[in-house]
Amino acid sequence: MDASPLYQQLAQRLCAAMDSGVLARGSRLPSVRQLAQQEGVSQATVVQAYRWLEDAQRVQARPRSGYFVRPTVLQLPEPRPSLPDPMARRIQLDRLGRQVMHASREPGVISFGAACPGPELFDMERARRTLTRVVQRQRHLLGHYPLGPGQMQVRQAVARHAMSLGCMLQPDDIVMTNGCLDAITLALRSVTRPGDVVAIESPTYFGFLELLQSLHLRALSIPTHPRSGLSVEALELALHTQPVRAVVLTPTLSNPLGCCMPQAARRRLAQLASAHDVAVVEDVIYNDLCELDEQRRAIKAYDTSGHVLMCGSFSKTLAPGLRLGYVAAGRWCATLQRHKEVQSGGQTPVLELALAELLQQNGLLAQQRQLRAALCTRLAQARELVALSFPPGTRVSNPAGGFILWVEMPQGVDSAVLFEHCLAENICIAPGLMFSTDERYRHCLRLGVGGAWGPAQLQALRRMGALAQALWAAQQRSAAAA
Structure with missing residues (x-):
């Protein structure tokens, strides 16, 4: 039955x-x-x-x-699993990542470089009304200097939201922060010292690489599959052979691959963290954008020993301008709070109370479904244009939600050169070099489709493909001449 x-x-x-x-x-x-x-x-x-x-x-x-x-979904080959250097290395980044971020904000530039959703995807009027009400009711808080882990109301609201991720948290387990990256920074400060080895996905979010560099930590890249995420088997081998102190990963809709770890792998990772006394810094910022409920369950849901530090925010799902994040730091909660007092103090109380109210309003789940549906349409359109416009042999990810695509072009097509050619025509992309400690993803790029979306963006994607085609043709002629 x-x-x-x-x-x-x-x-x-x-x-x-x-x-x-x-x-x-x-x-x-x-x-x-x-x-x-x-x-x-x-x-x-x-x-x-x-x-x-x-x-x-x-x-x-x-x-x-x-x-x-739904109409038939275009079938494209996905990027190949990564096989990174098995040795930990110090990170020495150039300014390419910062250059891409600055270029993506320039007036007149059509940007696929930033992994940020645009305001048109959200109910900004609802957020404005909520913030106005809170300021009117709690105007006295504008005269108080905030300290501590955050307003109790917002920590209760975050704890309730964590239930949708499979986590049973108490408000006292949660510390509010100035965004998700601030939460991850505090988490790493709490569990590592300069020179320690931190395991990461390959490729990984370039912001993580910048953070590890600023904290003088060494990065150990772990093989990662474009569909199932970080290889727990490879990580387990690394834990036996190298002095890994922490793991930083985004198990749901990772940036830039968009992969989702199976639940069995998440459970196994939580067990490994406990057995090897290793901290797992889990970024859950994209979980609410995942299309299937079962893939939203966090690694933290399987944590029985407090070794998982779950970090998140609602900037991708409610309002990007509410720069508030949170961390449930497990056994390092007290240590993290001390670091927070030194690093950033407290957040703006009225923003915290506005976030608490937004998280409890009716219609939130319907709003999230609408957001996921809109992004799904964009991803499908972008994948189709990549298939039609980019060089033969191009591969592209097929994430189960979110607004990021990872494009693997044929070897020899330099995405850094493509970035320069695109930028000359006011189009911004994120070259694959940004997402690794070495140059193995030079022929790859990340496309963000969360910003403005319309005929201009679709035409820009076609033009980007034509420029990539020209680079590929030039490489083919050069190879033939040699």
């Missing part, structure tokens, strides 16, 4: 009908009322089934029109 929930059984029957062609691509599904009557279930069950199918990218909701079977 099938023990899965009734809505999931219904969703799976609909999937079978789609796979067999009974429900054709692009066709309209029965209305909620019609399907409830046909199947003899409640309308609430049908709504849950349709939402499950929407998260699984099998159907799409159209305002005032109903649900439709």
